[in-house]
């Protein structure tokens with residue numbers, strides 16, 4: 001009775017409401033009629049609740065199938081983030097990836113020409129150590145640090161053969177490097193772009209990211225280096241101190257101080273093709289790709305083609321290799337791999353292969369976003385937004401604004417870098433920096449519920465380095481006298497990164513997925529990306545169900 005009174009009272013509350021009026025019990029309702037009515041109402045409520053639940057489930061399903069998955073690629077500079085992004089592109093939008101291959105020709109030429117320049121710099125009879133330390137171009141080289149934390153000096157007193165003949169024969173490449181840099185930057189004439197230095201220019205030029213909508217504008221940085229005689233002393237202090245990604249920033253000023261030239265990562269730099277601008281750039285009926293550039297005499301391929309024999313001789317010269325070895329300049333580990341394929345790369349009708357594109361090096365500045373609609377498998381219909389960030393220290397302040405919406409992070413730590421130093425601060429060991437960065441990311445409270453996948457990357461280079469006899473314990477005392485082989489070392493790193501996660505994560509429930517990767521290897525990376533996709537989507541679904 002009391003129950004029905006309260007029900008009636010509830011209705012009386014809304015007497016002015018026509019709907020509530022309509023729901024009032026009919027006048028003169030008998031007790032029996034009343035019971036039947038209440039039963040019917042309860043039945044109706046059950047049906048209604050069932051419908052509500054169905055709607056909720058549909059909503060979850062819709063979210064699962066339609067919601068974007070936001071993935072951040074994090075890690076220090078040269079850890080392989082952009083390469084990982086390229087692998088995603090190759091896997092999910094292969095047609096677009098292939099269509100863009102030709103545009104990467106500019107970058108590949110640029111990488112090759114710079115490698116040659118760096119060899120010539122290294123052959124200079126003067127002591128170039130100081131400029132090497134301050135040289136941004138070191139970022140693509142493996143520099144061994146010694147116990148005093150400095151790159152080893154050239155073997156003092158070494159009699160240096162006269163390499164002027166190479167310099168003379170390769171002189172046209174001086175202008176070519178300038179031209180290629182201009183081509184990569186010229187498509188941004190309406191933006192604050194700084195023109196690059198040539199081999200003979202004076203002083204550094206600075207590039208800085210513009211900002212849009214409060215988020216840094218995506219840009220690509222072409223690292224510049226200087227001849228030893230022109231290098232400007234850049235003290236480590238002129239770079240920012242280590243950036244704490246959870247708040248403290250080093251701001252735009254520090255990025256302005258970098259010796260860098262920047263190109264926005266809008267598709268514009270890709271449109272720099274056809275090089276030289278005089279080609280009619282006919283498209284191949286078969287592939288849709290631009291072809292016929294070789295008929296344009298201004299095209300860089302002609303200069304490269306003409307210099308190819310000299311480049312090849314330089315690279316194959318035993319004395320040159322010895323000199324590079326003395327200076328511990330391991331060009332072949334990074335963008336230097338094009339040196340092993342000079343005839344192919346400099347052929348007049350050269351079109352970059354997928355592998356060439358994956359290895360092409362352009363430093364990222366700011367944050368670059370790419371979307372993919374996954375069309376197959378469990379992730380069908382999911383739109384993935386992948387954010388590729390600039391990893392050098394003066395870029396890390398740009399990461400934090402992306403932490404709020406992120407569903408998953410792929411963190412890359414290049415474990416082959418245990419004997420290298422940061423380009424932006426030669427006092428800091430690269431692996432040390434990766435470990436600190438890792439700790440900063442996994443302990444960040446904003447990211448506590450974010451799925452994290454760790455790529456211990458550059459395993460191919462790690463293997464090669466260990467096989468060549470480079471000892472981990474010379475650079476990482478804590479490794480002690482464990483065996484210096486790939487299995488032991490990779491296991492050690494896996495445990496080390498895993499232990500940091502275990503102790504520093506604010507979310508003890510979070511599972512950590514660790515992969516040993518070489519992201520330039522397409523086949524292996526495709527499998528890993530498949531696994532990662534499933535892990536991330538499953539993790540995402542789990543979170544949605546909790547909502």
Ligand SMILES: Nc1nc2c(ncn2[C@@H]2O[C@H](COP(=O)(O)OP(=O)(O)OP(=O)(O)O)[C@@H](O)[C@H]2O)c(=O)[nH]1
Nearest residue numbers: 077078079080081082083359361364391458518519
């Ligand atoms: N051998 C080898 N080279 C790799 C691997 N991962 C990346 N690289 C090369 O390392 C260089 C740097 O890779 P990126 O992907 O540009 O590095 P990033 O993390 O995007 O660097 P920033 O843009 O400066 O933050 C490129 O020349 C890659 O081809 C790897 O696993 N093995």
Ligand SMILES: [Mg+2]
Nearest residue numbers: 081082363364
């Ligand atoms: Mg990058």
